[in-house]
Amino acid sequence: MRQFCFGVDVGGTTVKLGLFQPDGTLVEKWEIPTVTQNSGEQILPDIAASIQEKMDHHEIQKEQVLGIGLGVPGPVASDGIIYGAVNLGWGIFNIHKELSDLTGLKVKAGNDATIAALGEMWQGAGRGYKNVILATLGTGVGGGIIIDGQILSGFKGAAGEIGHMHVQDNEEEACSCGNFGCLEQYASATGIVRMANKILRTSDQNSVLRTDEEGISAKLVFDAVKKGDALAIEVAEIFGKYLGTAMANVANIADPEIILFGGGVSKAGEIILQYINKYYVLYAFQEAKNIPLAIATLGNDAGIYGGAKLIIN
Amino acid sequence: MRQFCFGVDVGGTTVKLGLFQPDGTLVEKWEIPTVTQNSGEQILPDIAASIQEKMDHHEIQKEQVLGIGLGVPGPVASDGIIYGAVNLGWGIFNIHKELSDLTGLKVKAGNDATIAALGEMWQGAGRGYKNVILATLGTGVGGGIIIDGQILSGFKGAAGEIGHMHVQDNEEEACSCGNFGCLEQYASATGIVRMANKILRTSDQNSVLRTDEEGISAKLVFDAVKKGDALAIEVAEIFGKYLGTAMANVANIADPEIILFGGGVSKAGEIILQYINKYYVLYAFQEAKNIPLAIATLGNDAGIYGGAKLIIN
Numbered sequence: 157m158r159q160f161c162f163g164v165d166v167g168g169t170t171v172k173l174g175l176f177q178p179d180g181t182l183v184e185k186w187e188i189p190t191v192t193q194n195s196g197e198q199i200l201p202d203i204a205a206s207i208q209e210k211m212d213h214h215e216i217q218k219e220q221v222l223g224i225g226l227g228v229p230g231p232v233a234s235d236g237i238i239y240g241a242v243n244l245g246w247g248i249f250n251i252h253k254e255l256s257d258l259t260g261l262k263v264k265a266g267n268d269a270t271i272a273a274l275g276e277m278w279q280g281a282g283r284g285y286k287n288v289i290l291a292t293l294g295t296g297v298g299g300g301i302i303i304d305g306q307i308l309s310g311f312k313g314a315a316g317e318i319g320h321m322h323v324q325d326n327e328e329e330a331c332s333c334g335n336f337g338c339l340e341q342y343a344s345a346t347g348i349v350r351m352a353n354k355i356l357r358t359s360d361q362n363s364v365l366r367t368d369e370e371g372i373s374a375k376l377v378f379d380a381v382k383k384g385d386a387l388a389i390e391v392a393e394i395f396g397k398y399l400g401t402a403m404a405n406v407a408n409i410a411d412p413e414i415i416l417f418g419g420g421v422s423k424a425g426e427i428i429l430q431y432i433n434k435y436y437v438l439y440a441f442q443e444a445k446n447i448p449l450a451i452a453t454l455g456n457d458a459g460i461y462g463g464a465k466l467i468i469n
Numbered sequence: 470m471r472q473f474c475f476g477v478d479v480g481g482t483t484v485k486l487g488l489f490q491p492d493g494t495l496v497e498k499w500e501i502p503t504v505t506q507n508s509g510e511q512i513l514p515d516i517a518a519s520i521q522e523k524m525d526h527h528e529i530q531k532e533q534v535l536g537i538g539l540g541v542p543g544p545v546a547s548d549g550i551i552y553g554a555v556n557l558g559w560g561i562f563n564i565h566k567e568l569s570d571l572t573g574l575k576v577k578a579g580n581d582a583t584i585a586a587l588g589e590m591w592q593g594a595g596r597g598y599k600n601v602i603l604a605t606l607g608t609g610v611g612g613g614i615i616i617d618g619q620i621l622s623g624f625k626g627a628a629g630e631i632g633h634m635h636v637q638d639n640e641e642e643a644c645s646c647g648n649f650g651c652l653e654q655y656a657s658a659t660g661i662v663r664m665a666n667k668i669l670r671t672s673d674q675n676s677v678l679r680t681d682e683e684g685i686s687a688k689l690v691f692d693a694v695k696k697g698d699a700l701a702i703e704v705a706e707i708f709g710k711y712l713g714t715a716m717a718n719v720a721n722i723a724d725p726e727i728i729l730f731g732g733g734v735s736k737a738g739e740i741i742l743q744y745i746n747k748y749y750v751l752y753a754f755q756e757a758k759n760i761p762l763a764i765a766t767l768g769n770d771a772g773i774y775g776g777a778k779l780i781i782n
Contacts, residue, residue, distance in 0.1 A: 231756070234617065287624040301722070303623060304547065310616060310724020311600040314756050317721040322714050322752035335752060401635055408630040409614070409722055411623020439635035439648060443627050
């Protein structure tokens with residue numbers, strides 16, 4: 157009997173779904189819109205219906221499905237309790253029970269950044285390793301920590317909140333979380349743009365960042381770094397200093413084999429690693445100084461791969 | 470059949486041993502000297518002989534013993550491989566196998582700071598919790614992280630190296646690990662004395678710390694803080710700032726239920742918590758701001774309790 161499982165990545169605008177074989181083969185991937193109205197009450201029924209439709213299409217019987225693994229944008233405890241997911245409108249409930257009741261299938265869920273780390277370990281840049289940290293540098297900074305092949309989830313499923321490590325004492329703007337000086341304020345795509353604009357305002361220095369009519373983006377900053385733009389390099393140094401130091405501290409705490417960087421900012425490529433590594437090697441514990449830092453490879457599919465792996469584990 | 474287990478804490482000068490019942494009752498505790506000559510080759514045979522002697526004395530048969538759990542001052546991987554323990558003269562070997570061959574008993578070992586955290590969770594200040602972080606503030610700063618009742622050990626058993634988190638960019642003295650600006654340089658007993666001496670040298674301010682003829686100790690500093698000594702309070706502020714910020718960052722990564730402080734410095738009592746908490750609440754993630762910070766209660770026995778729990782787990 158051929159076996160299958162589903163990996164699901166629930167985002168604020170779309171739900172990504174994948175049908176997998178246990179060996180990691182992605183049979184098919186697709187998306188459905190995330191309907192967040194009415195406290196997101198339609199999201200799980202929509203996922204259940206979409207999965208049923210796909211099973212019908214491929215003539216897959218319930219007995220052939222190992223289960224559904226999901227990543228959601230919020231903390232999930234190991235028993236399936238979700239402690240709210242603001243982007244989806246969700247409050248507190250047991251996602252394992254609710255989606256299992258809707259589908260008759262086994263369900264396991266986790267935080268999306270953590271699930272992405274599991275995906276990268278399974279079929280991405282972390283292949284062959286069992287102790288992997290993934291920092292996702294997007295609109296915010298998310299983190300996932302895998303130790304001995306298992307997700308580090310913590311008491312309320314909030315472990316791995318790398319983006320809210322405190323890295324700067326003199327920050328005057330508040331982070332989205334309410335604190336001041338969080339890593340996310342310097343290492344996210346948003347943070348990079350914020351820093352660039354701040355430096356542009358307080359400096360007369362010539363820079364290609366001044367000439368762009370469409371506004372600054374993290375991509376533009378790192379493109380300028382590649383061209384040797386001094387002001388962009390100043391931004392990259394700050395980015396590298398805080399991210400490299402924070403990852404050294406994470407490594408000192410979690411003792412990983414490899415550290416990966418994903419999310420929009422990582423599309424700038426290997427150049428970001430230079431700036432991160434410069435500070436990482438200064439502050440990592442001796443044993444951790446030489447582990448590889450690398451760019452994640454699964455892109456937006458990391459979540460569905462990680463969801464599937466959650467079931468296969 | 471009554472059951473027993475042994476908890477062992479291998480230190481640089483003495484080995485502490487405890488005979489336990491599985492319910493946590495400490496039947497007897499004792500110590501033997503640590504013989505570090507000849508690469509510490511006598512340490513395990515001495516432990517084996519001491520345990521056999523105690524079994525004979527109490528007329529305990531091998532079948533009644535669940536095993537021996539040990540804490541050692543160095544990283545231990547989950548398969549028992551020790552990656553060197555300089556204080557003992559040990560190189561790389563499998564401690565599970567060696568001590569098991571000597572005793573015919575099941576053996577499990579871990580890093581001493583981590584094992585102490587397990588002990589505090591079982592029978593100390595962390596009782597009733599399953600997600601516990603212990604910072605041990607002694608000559609150095611050690612750390613143990615327990616998640617869902619299990620030790621976080623990492624790839625090479627070096628997880629929880631809280632003492633070597635980077636907290637200060639402008640430090641000019643090197644830490645024992647070779648890096649600059651590690652938490653240990655400000656939050657250990659040694660670090661507190663170092664800071665106090667530094668401030669005394671650069672300030673004319675009156676202070677009870679100047680009058681002591683026996684030299685400064687961490688205890689003296691916190692005794693002076695209790696008397697309102699301004700210079701001692703300055704030291705306590707730096708201690709609290711770096712330790713509170715670092716523990717907030719650990720909490721953001723590991724999502725614990727409670728954070729404990731042990732080791733010599735913690736004997737100063739609740740007063741250290743005020744200084745730590747002041748910065749902890751500023752920088753912990755919202756969900757982690759309100760978890761308790763507390764003083765560990767098992768003192769020097771935390772290691773033998775943790776060793777025993779390692780076997781019972």
